[in-house]
Amino acid sequence: MADKDSTSSRDDYLRKLAEEKASENEPANKRFLSPEETHRLLHELQVHQIELEIQNEELLRSQDELKASQERYFELYDLAPVGYLTISEEGQILETNLTAATMLGTPRGALLKQRITRFILPEDQDIYYLHRKRISDVGVQKKWEMRLVCSDGHAFWAFLQATLTQNGDYRITLIDISERKRAEDELCNLNKELEQRIAKRTKELSDKCEELENANRIFVDRELRMIELKEKIAELEKKQI
Template sequence: MSELPNDGTGPSEGSAALDTGLRERAEERLRTRLYEPRARLTPEAAERLIHELRVHQIELELQNEELHRTQDELELLHARYFDLYELAPAGYLTLSETGVIQEANLAAATLLGVERRLLTQQRLTRFIHPDDQDTHYQAQRRLRSTRKPQSYELRLRREQPRPACWVSLEVCLVPESQPPPAGSCRVILVDITARKRVEQALRDSQERLRRVTEIADVSCWEWEPRTDHVLFPPDWHWPPREAQDIRPTCLVDWSDWLHIEDRVRILARLAEFVAHPTDACEIQYRLRRGDGHYDWFLTRLMPIRDTQGTLERVLLVDQDVTRRKESEEQAIRLAQHDPLTGLPTRALLDQLAQHMLAGTRRAGTLLAVLFFDLDGFKSVNDQYGHAVGDQLLRAVAQRLRTAFRAEDLVARLGGDEFVVVLANVRDIEQARRMARHAIDILTPAYRLDGLELECVSSLGVSLFPRDGDSIQTLLQQADLALYQAKRSNPGGYWFAGDSVKP
């Protein structure tokens, strides 16, 4: 665009100059015309002629006023356009067909970092970052070949230490009917550096989140209860590792992978959360893998609400806790089972014996507790070492497993102390037979690593309900009976409450 003239003449001086020029041209034309004498006019004709001339004069005056008014409006529009062009926040350029800058506004000069008077007749490519030159070249090729506007982004070079400036460009050809030479184009430059920084910061945040989720072994997905639609991110790891190309599209599809024992419970919990969404809650369940095995997952539910506070979606954050579950189960097994013999420990004994005691109450029968240890076990340890002592304990445990019924409970309390809980005992005579049977099973010598060890056992017996109504009481009574057996009948058994040798 050409700049407005700055010769100090306002609109009124321009109009006067225009009037003077028109008059001079009119007088010159009058002098050059041939004078043709007319016949003398009658007074009436002369009067009519004078009237016509006056009317014509007024018409000319009106036309002249209209021309002045139109000229003033054009000058005002020109001034407004000039202000808009110069003060626009976007940069405007006019480029020749060869890419030379012909016109530029102040914003363009600021973006390019050059005074406007020094900007014209320079190529735009001089200001483009080397890595983005091809982007500009390809866009210009498309512009010339398709004659359609082009949009693209690139960086502008800045003098050190200023960083490169990101700009978006909107480029279109100048219509052939307009003044600039054919092939010229208009360019709009918009500074998008701030937007690019925000986009980069967002990418950095997403990358950090991705790494955190990988380290924490978590993944996120969303569920829209109204449509039952589920949405998974592109990098979401579908638990069935052998079928990662399969992704559910609704919650029903997802629930097909749930363990059958968890499905009803989890779907009910999700429905409850939708009905009464809290800030957050947790659910645990098992998901089937492609090979048929199940992995444990801990999922945190968080509500996503609309502007009205209504639940719109549910964010689900999954964490694979299979290893944690396995560790917990192993810890429970270690806590409940003796690692040396594999027999239940005191913790599991109390738990299982409570159930047996409840069943005995319902059946109206007896329950017997056999408490025994190995006489001379300490001497075996001292003479042959702990390794042989451990073998002896394992051998005792194996004999006890085979000596009693599947419904009976065999446990190791620690050291050389063992307990057997007998359920559904009909009478005291059956309890005596079972005690004698235990002694007979444990009496034969033990052959261990070429050694033949004799290690007799003493046994104390208590009965429910005669000697107590709780497992703790029955164990205490059986322990006292064992003490009495070791004193009065070594290698034999003694019933709680008995005053003489059985």
Template sequence: MKKKKPDSWEIDRRLRERAEAKLASIELTNGDRYHLMQYTDKRLHELQVHQIELEMQNEELRRLQLELEEARDQYINLYEFAPIGYLTITEEGLIDAINLTGASLLGLDRRKLIRRRLSSFIAPEDRNRWDCHFLHSKQKNSKQSIELNMRRFDGTVFYAYLDCLPMKTKNESMPIITLRITMTDITQIKVAEQQLRIAAAVFESQEGIFVTDNKCVILRVNQTFTKITDYAAEEVIGKTPRLFQSGRHDAYFYQTMWDSINREGLWKGEIWNRRKNGEIYPIRLTITAVRDQNDLVSHYVATFDDITLNRLASDEIERLAFYDPLTDLPNRRQLLTQLNQALAASGRHDNIGAILFIDLDNFKILNDTHGHHQGDLLLQQVGKRLLTCTREDDTVARLGGDEFVVMLENLSINIEEAITEARTVGAKILVALNQPYSLDACEHGCSASIGVVLFYNHQSTVDELLKQADVAMYQAKTAGRNTLCFFDSNLQTEVVAPRATLPDY
């Protein structure tokens, strides 16, 4: 039977037994024993000191080991969870290592990214740029940077800033070049830049813009602001919009404006401002309150348009709609409006008014003989003369052709006195219109026939009053022209019938 080989523990036991037996067989003198004991004690002390040194060294090694592990863990945390992606790519452009942030940016598990080509995560429009940059980076010994449109594994796009540092490692035959890359997502920065460009373009729009702080101190203006107001930026920055006030608006107007801004955060309306040269002009203004993250007003933004031309055009449209273009007198539409207002006022206050219906005598002869241009010149002069014969509160209007109407308001509350006042104005008109007219081609004489009707207490409508004045004017025509007649209701039926046969002159 084959003997079993003793193990190491059995060998150590036997060796110790033999050593103890040999030590016991040695006969020592007392002196030898003393020296042996001293030697033994010394060696034992040295062993104890050495043991303590080893324990201290072990303790230091354990401390250093813990620090190393902590540093390693901290490095791993910093590497893995850094706000930017770290990756290493091979000379062929394959991903060799990548941290968790980089894997998250590319949208794929880190294990599946290893040995994938980095260019597959670059948007097609930027791949040629990356290829050139990759070759260029491998040839340089310094960091190279580039911005790229990158595409995650799911197809979504983000903007990235890449820093590429070449690293050379020696091989048996030739050096191997790898690229250490930091990858930063700059999508928000790019979006912010785009928004700033848009905001800058909007700020330099065709509208005037100025921005104030919450104390209404001007911080910034655009170029259109300067074009409209004539103020350069340095002349208004640090000042308040009170600089532009025209004086046409009272404190209540501004109080209402600020009530709207404070309540709704917005005010829109038209306002009169003053340019640097003192000219007062109208603008269409919008003021918007800007609030911070605490919902407190931080700024006000005002945008405005110079509507001077619009206002002029609007005034011109109104003038054409309500005024006669030849004489600049109110036309029939405006006259009817003012007559209705006068009738309403007369009813409220028991005032008496009068309508004077004026028709030029022999006007057709002038047109037929010298042409319509001369007739127009005469009509313009008639309008001016009528204005000189009336009060500022009276109305002078041209109905059309050679027919004019004068409306007198606030006559005496006594009928007889009101008739006298109307007759006086009518007589003054007859004298004025009977004076010779200096025209381009000739000097012409022209008289007028006037029909007068009084109104008070809503006794008649506007249409009825005009018809009655027209009847009275016909009475003046039949009486020989160049005269004035008051409306007589008893004669109305007799006079209206032959009106159609009256010659048109």
């Protein structure tokens, strides 16, 4: 149905164009067009029709490419496994993808124009300002870790990678590293527990060694006294003889 309407509209346009062409080429005495003039006019109309069809095909192709590009952008940006933020020089959130919005527990629309420091744990805000200043001063990419805060107050560890754009904005990549931090904490606790067990066992062995040394010392002293006593007895026996 849409194709028929399009064809009908094109035919109407060509008919109108033909009428205008005919009026322009019609002599003052309103004589009929010669066969050569009629052929030339029909040829021009056919060429124009083909041009319009080509332009229409190019427009449809451009629309398809634009749609495909938008879909790729949505997949690469909005559905990326990492969060993306664009921060103004004043610290306002200018752009964000769905992943970052999900991390921060806030709808994307509600994030825009918010200050990024609102989502940084107060204890870690100095870390953010320090790295942002270094990026601004040196103009190189910086990476660091700090704790962010969701809208519900829940804090989580994030890895951030930031660069400075030509217009002075900051592009930040966010990765939730909470699981890695938990694993590191568990490993640290296990290491501490192992160190405590080793220290305890070492002390136990040291105490045992000390006990053995004391027992051995007592035994040696006793043996020495026995030898000394035997020697004295032997001397007394010699004197009695």
